[in-house]
Amino acid sequence: MEIISIIAFIILAPFIGGMLAWLDRKITARMQGRVGPPVYQPFYDVLKLLQKESLVVRRSQNFYMGFFLIAVIFTGALFFAGENILLVIFALTLADIFFVLGAYKASSPYSFAGTQRELLQMMAYEPVMILSAVGMYMVTKSFYIKEIVFFKSQLVFYLPGLLFAFLYVLAIKFRKSPFDLSTSHHAHQELVKGVTTEFTGKTLAMIEVAHWYESVITLSFLYLFFGHNPVSALAAVAAGFFLVILIDNTFARVRWQLVLMSSWAIAVVFGLGNIFILFFILK
Amino acid sequence: MQLLFFLITFPLVIAAFLLVLKNDVLRGVIVRIAGFVICLGSLALLATTFHRDIQYFAASSLFVDKAMFYIEIILAVYIFYAGIKYKRPLTVVLIFLQTVIMVCFELFCRKGLVVDNNMFVDKLSIVMTLVIGIIGSLVAVFAIGYMRDYHASYHKEVKDNRCFFFFVTFAFLSAMFGIVFSNNILWLYFFWELTTLASFLLIGYKRTDEARRNAFHALELNLIAGIAFVVAIVYLYFSAGVAELDKMIALGKAAVLLPVALLCLSGLIKAAQFPFASWLIGAMVAPAPVSALLHSSTMVKAGVYIMLRLAMVLEGTLTGFMLALIGGMTFLLGSFIAISQSNSKGVLAYSTIANLGLIVLCAGVATYEAMWAAVLLIIFHAVAKSLLFLCVGAVDNQIHSTDIEDMSGLVVRMPRMSIMLEVGMAGMFLAPFGMLISKWAALKAMADNNPLLVAFVVFGSSAMLFFWVRWIGKLITVTGAQENIEGRIGFTEWVPLYILSFLTVGVCFFFPLVCKVLVEPFLIEMYGRTVLIGHDNIAIMVMMFAMVILFPLSFINYGKRVKVVDAYMSCANVETATKYRGAAGAIRNMEMRNYYLEKYFGEKRFFAAGVVISIILILMMLGYSVAWK
Numbered sequence: 001m002e003i004i005s006i007i008a009f010i011i012l013a014p015f016i017g018g019m020l021a022w023l024d025r026k027i028t029a030r031m032q033g034r035v036g037p038p039v040y041q042p043f044y045d046v047l048k049l050l051q052k053e054s055l056v057v058r059r060s061q062n063f064y065m066g067f068f069l070i071a072v073i074f075t076g077a078l079f080f081a082g083e084n085i086l087l088v089i090f091a092l093t094l095a096d097i098f099f100v101l102g103a104y105k106a107s108s109p110y111s112f113a114g115t116q117r118e119l120l121q122m123m124a125y126e127p128v129m130i131l132s133a134v135g136m137y138m139v140t141k142s143f144y145i146k147e148i149v150f151f152k153s154q155l156v157f158y159l160p161g162l163l164f165a166f167l168y169v170l171a172i173k174f175r176k177s178p179f180d181l182s183t184s185h186h187a188h189q190e191l192v193k194g195v196t197t198e199f200t201g202k203t204l205a206m207i208e209v210a211h212w213y214e215s216v217i218t219l220s221f222l223y224l225f226f227g228h229n230p231v232s233a234l235a236a237v238a239a240g241f242f243l244v245i246l247i248d249n250t251f252a253r254v255r256w257q258l259v260l261m262s263s264w265a266i267a268v269v270f271g272l273g274n275i276f277i278l279f280f281i282l283k
Numbered sequence: 284m285q286l287l288f289f290l291i292t293f294p295l296v297i298a299a300f301l302l303v304l305k306n307d308v309l310r311g312v313i314v315r316i317a318g319f320v321i322c323l324g325s326l327a328l329l330a331t332t333f334h335r336d337i338q339y340f341a342a343s344s345l346f347v348d349k350a351m352f353y354i355e356i357i358l359a360v361y362i363f364y365a366g367i368k369y370k371r372p373l374t375v376v377l378i379f380l381q382t383v384i385m386v387c388f389e390l391f392c393r394k395g396l397v398v399d400n401n402m403f404v405d406k407l408s409i410v411m412t413l414v415i416g417i418i419g420s421l422v423a424v425f426a427i428g429y430m431r432d433y434h435a436s437y438h439k440e441v442k443d444n445r446c447f448f449f450f451v452t453f454a455f456l457s458a459m460f461g462i463v464f465s466n467n468i469l470w471l472y473f474f475w476e477l478t479t480l481a482s483f484l485l486i487g488y489k490r491t492d493e494a495r496r497n498a499f500h501a502l503e504l505n506l507i508a509g510i511a512f513v514v515a516i517v518y519l520y521f522s523a524g525v526a527e528l529d530k531m532i533a534l535g536k537a538a539v540l541l542p543v544a545l546l547c548l549s550g551l552i553k554a555a556q557f558p559f560a561s562w563l564i565g566a567m568v569a570p571a572p573v574s575a576l577l578h579s580s581t582m583v584k585a586g587v588y589i590m591l592r593l594a595m596v597l598e599g600t601l602t603g604f605m606l607a608l609i610g611g612m613t614f615l616l617g618s619f620i621a622i623s624q625s626n627s628k629g630v631l632a633y634s635t636i637a638n639l640g641l642i643v644l645c646a647g648v649a650t651y652e653a654m655w656a657a658v659l660l661i662i663f664h665a666v667a668k669s670l671l672f673l674c675v676g677a678v679d680n681q682i683h684s685t686d687i688e689d690m691s692g693l694v695v696r697m698p699r700m701s702i703m704l705e706v707g708m709a710g711m712f713l714a715p716f717g718m719l720i721s722k723w724a725a726l727k728a729m730a731d732n733n734p735l736l737v738a739f740v741v742f743g744s745s746a747m748l749f750f751w752v753r754w755i756g757k758l759i760t761v762t763g764a765q766e767n768i769e770g771r772i773g774f775t776e777w778v779p780l781y782i783l784s785f786l787t788v789g790v791c792f793f794f795p796l797v798c799k800v801l802v803e804p805f806l807i808e809m810y811g812r813t814v815l816i817g818h819d820n821i822a823i824m825v826m827m828f829a830m831v832i833l834f835p836l837s838f839i840n841y842g843k844r845v846k847v848v849d850a851y852m853s854c855a856n857v858e859t860a861t862k863y864r865g866a867a868g869a870i871r872n873m874e875m876r877n878y879y880l881e882k883y884f885g886e887k888r889f890f891a892a893g894v895v896i897s898i899i900l901i902l903m904m905l906g907y908s909v910a911w912k
Contacts, residue, residue, distance in 0.1 A: 054844060054845045054846065055845070055846050055847075055848045056846070056847055056848070057847070057848060057849065057850045058761060058847075059841055059842040059845060059847065060837075060838060060841060062845065063834070063837035063838065063840070066837060067834055071830065074827070074830060078823060083819065083820075083823060084823075086723055086727075087723075087820065087823055090714035090715075090719060091714060093748065094713060094714045094715075094827065094831075097713065097752055100752055101752070101755065101756055104755075104756030104757070104759055104760050105759050105760065105761075106850070107761050107762050107850060107875075108850030108851055108852075109852060109873050110850075110853070111850075112760065112875040116753075116877065116878045119748070119749050119752055119753060119878075120749070120878070122745075122748060122749075123748060123749045126741075126745040126748065127741045127742050127745050130726070130737075130741045130744075131737070131738075131741055134730045134734060134737050134741075137730055138730065138734060143727070192851065257883070267742075272738050275734045275735075275737070276734070279733070279734050279735070
C-alpha cells in the first residue's frame with residue numbers, strides 16, 4: 001500500500017505540479033485580462049530547457065540542484081508513505097538547503113543575494129510548519145502522517161489558528177508575491193532571478209520539476225488539516241491555492257523584515273496561541 | 284575501581300611530568316602516548332562496566348580527604364594572591380568568602396559526616412568518560428602541533444609556556460574524570476573547583492590585558508558557582524546530614540529542593556547559561572584547543588552533567604520548570620545572537636551557549652524522554668563542536684583570521700579543512716546528523732510535557748539554520764583563482780581532525796547502538812522506562828544519510844558537459860571574472876557579503892534582555908525552592 005502511494009507520488013506529482021503551475025499562470029492571466037497559456041505550456045517549457053546548453057559559473061554548482069531534486073522527491077515519498085511528519089519537515093529543510101547551497105556555489109552576486117533572502121524565508125516559515133506538526137500531534141497523539149490523516153474528526157476544528165498561520169506561510173513557501181524575495185517566476189524583480197540566476201538548461205529544468213514536487217508536498221500538508229473528509233479537504237486545498245494566486249496578484253513585494261517579523265508574529269500569536277489553548281482544553 | 288582511580292590519577296601524573304619537561308619532541312611523544320592511554324582507559328571502562336548496574340565504591344581514605352582539603356587551601360591562597368596582585372577586589376572577596384565557609388565546614392562539621400561511598404560509576408558516568416577521554420585527548424594531541432605553530436609563526440609576542448599549557452590541560456581532564464565519578468559531594472566540589480582554576484589559567488594563557496581580564500571574569504563567575512555549591516553542601520549537612528549524591532536524591536523532593544536548586548545554579552554558571560554566558564564569550568581569547576576543550580568535553584559539560592544528575596529531583600517541580608525556562612531562553616537568545624556574529628569563534632561560542640541551553644531545558648523538564656534527548660545532545664555536541672573549534676583554529680593559524688567573510692572560497696584554499704568544517708556544521712544542525720536527532724527528541728519531549736516549551740526549540744532551531752547554512756555557503760563560494768595553502772598543516776593536527784570528522788559521522792550511524800548500550804539502560808535505572816525509537820525512523824535516517832554521503836559522488840561529473848562562463852553582473856564583465864564596468868565606465872570589483880542582521884539580532888540588545896529575564900527566573904527558582912516545604 002505504502003509502496004503504491006510512493007510510486008504514485010513519484011510519477012504523478014510532476015504532472016499535478018505542472019498542472020498547478022499552469023493553473024497559476026492561467027488564473028493570473030485571466031486576472032490581468034490576458035488569455036494565458038495552454039495547459040501543456042509548463043511541460044513544453046521544461047522539455048525545451050532540457051535541450052539547452054548547460055552554462056555554469058562554477059563547475060560543481062549543478063550537483064547541488066540535482067540533490068535538491070532528489071531530496072524533494074525523497075521528502076514526498078516519506079510524506080506519502082505516511083511517515084513521521086517532523087522527519088518530513090526536516091527532509092524538506094535538507095532539500096531547501098541544497099537549493100540554497102547551489103546558489104551559493106554559483107558565486108554570482110545575484111544568486112548570492114538570493115541565498116540570503118531564501119534563508120530568511122526559510123527562517124520565516126519553518127516555525128509555523130513545526131508548530132503545525134506539534135499541534136496535530138497534540139490532537140491525534142501521533143506524529144505519523146498515516147494516523148494524522150485518518151484521524152476521527154476534522155483537525156481544523158482544533159487548529160484554526162495554526163491553519164491561518166499555515167496559510168500565511170504558504171505564500172512564502174510558494175515564493176509568491178508579496179513574499180517572492182529570493183526568486184520569482186516573473187523576471188521583473190530587482191534580483192534578476194535571484195537564487196536561480198546562474199542556472200540554465202537541464203539544471204533549470206530540474207529546479208522547475210523540483211518546485212512542482214514541492215508544491216504538491218506543501219499542498220498535501222494543507223490537506224492534513226482537513227484530512228477527515230477527503231472532499232472538503234480537496235476543496236480546501238483548491239481554495240488555499242487560489243488564495244495564494246489571488247494574493248500574488250494583488251500585493252506588491254514586501255521587504256524581508258516584514259516577511260520575517262510578520263510570519264513570526266503570526267506564528268506566535270496564532271500558532272502558539274492555538275497550541276496554548278489546546279493544551280488547556282486537552283488537559 | 285582501579286580503573287576509576289587510574290583515569291583520575293594518570294592524567295595528573297602526566298600533567299606533573301609535562302610541567303617539568305622542556306623538550307619539545309619528547310613532550311609531543313608523551314602527549315600522544317598519554318592521549319592514547321586515556322582513550323583506551325575510557326574504552327576499557329565502557330567494556331568492563333556497560334553490562335553492570337550502578338556500582339558504588341567506598342574508597343574511603345582519610346589521606347585523600349586531608350589532601351583534598353589542603354590542596355583546596357593552597358589553591359585558594361593562590362587565587363587570593365592573584366586577585367590582590369592584579370587588583371581584582373571581587374575575586375578576593377569571593378575566594379575569601381568561599382574558603383572561610385569551606386574551612387569552617389571542614390573543621391567543625393566534617394567529623395560528624397558519615398560517607399559510605401565516595402565514588403560510583405553508572406551509565407551516565409561512562410558516557411561522560413568517553414566524551415572526556417576521547418575528545419579531550421584528541422584535543423590535547425591536536426594542541427601539540429597547533430601550539431608549536433601558534434608560537435612559532437602567528438603569535439610570536441605570546442610567551443611560549445607550553446609546559447604549563449599541557450600541564451593544565453591534563454590536570455583539567457583529571458578533574459573532569461573526578462567530577463563524573465564522585466558520589467561524595469565534597470569530592471565533587473573539590474574537582475569542581477579544580478576545573479574553575481584550570482579554565483582560569485587556560486583562558487589567561489596569552490597574558491595580555493584582554494586575556495587576563497577575561498580570565499578573571501570567568502574566574503569570578505565560577506567562584507560564585509563555587510559559593511552556591513558550598514552553601515548547598517552546608518545546607519544539606521544541616522538539614523539532612525548527608526553528603527552523597529545518591530542519598531541526597533533518595534531523600535526526595537521535599538528535603539533537598541533548595542540544595543538541588545543551588546547546585547543547579549552552580550551548574551548554570553559552569554554551563555555558561557544566561558545571565559552568566561559572558562565568561563564563555565570572553566574565553567575566546569584563548570588558543571583554539573582551549574576553546575575546543577571548554578566548549579566540548581569539559582567545563583560546560585560539567586555544568587550540565589550535574590543538572591542531569593539532579594534531574595530526578597527536578598521532575599515536575601516549579602524549580603525544574605524555571606530551570607527549563609532559563610535553558611530554553613538561553614537556547615533561543617543564544618541562537619539569535621549567533622546570527623549577528625561574523626566572527627566564526629563568536630558563532631561557535633553562541634551556538635555552544637544555545638545548545639547547552641537546550642540540554643538545560645531538557646534537564647529542567649526531566650522526563651525520561653527529555654533525559655534521552657539531553658544525553659544524546661551531550662554526545663553529539665561534544666564531537667561536532669570540538670571538530671569545529673579545532674578546524675577554525677587551524678584555519679586561523681593559516682589565514683590569520685577567524686572572520687567568516689575571510690573564509691570565502693576556503694574550499695579551494697583548504698579543501699580538506701573546509702570539508703571537515705562542513706561535516707562539523709552539518710553535524711550541528713542538519714538532518715540526518717546527530718544534533719538534529721536530539722533536537723527532534725527534545726521537540727517530542729517538550730510536546731509531551733508542556734507544549735509552550737516547544738516554542739523555544741522551534742524558533743531557536745530556525746535561527747540556527749540561518750547561521751550555519753550561511754557559513755557553509757561562504758566556504759563554497761569561490762571568486763577568482765586562489766592557491767591551496769593547506770600543505771602547511773602538520774600531521775599531528777590532521778590526525779585528530781580526521782578522527783573527529785569520522786566520529787561526527789560515525790556517532791550518527793552508531794547512535795542506535797549507543798542508545799541501546801548506554802542511554803536506554805541509564806533511563807531504565809532512573810525512570811524504569813525508556814524511549815524506543817521506531818525502526819522505520821532509523822531506516823529513514825539511514826536512507827537520508829546515504830543520500831547526503833552520496834553527494835560527493837556527483838563530482839565524478841565534475842566539469843563534464845558544461846560550459847563555464849562568468850557570473851552575470853548586470854553590467855559588462857571586464858578583465859577578470861570578478862570585475863565589471865560600472866557607472867561612468869569605472870571598473871569595479873564585485874563583492875559578496877553575508878547578511879548578519881546586527882540591527883535586528885544585535886548582541887547588545889538580546890544579551891541584556893537575556894540577563895534581565897534570567898536573573899528574574901533564577902530568583903524565582905531559588906525563592907520557590909526556599910518556600911517549598
